Amino acid sequence: MSVEQEMIAQLTEALAPEVLEVRNDSAKHAGHAGDDGSGESHFSLVIRSAALEGKSRIAQHRAIHEALGKDLMTRIHALAITVRS
Numbered sequence: 001m002s003v004e005q006e007m008i009a010q011l012t013e014a015l016a017p018e019v020l021e022v023r024n025d026s027a028k029h030a031g032h033a034g035d036d037g038s039g040e041s042h043f044s045l046v047i048r049s050a051a052l053e054g055k056s057r058i059a060q061h062r063a064i065h066e067a068l069g070k071d072l073m074t075r076i077h078a079l080a081i082t083v084r085s
Helices: 003-015 057-068 070-075
Strands: 019-024 042-048 078-083
Touching: 003 019, 003 042, 003 057, 003 070, 057 070, 057 078
Parallel strands: 042 078
Antiparallel strands: 019 042
């Protein structure tokens, strides 16, 4: 399973999002710092979930990181997060 697929599965299970878009941006960062050559190091996500409503931006990001889990987060160098309301 790819990192992108794992992210979708983890976020769906933990946060039951109404909107979830995960984009692998790794190709844009080839050769840059943090590029491990796997093609799965840089990601962007857009999410809307009732589980994130009413939380501060920091709390939202912490909840997303927690949903992804330590193992998956250690394999991701960069994660751009947009939370929709």
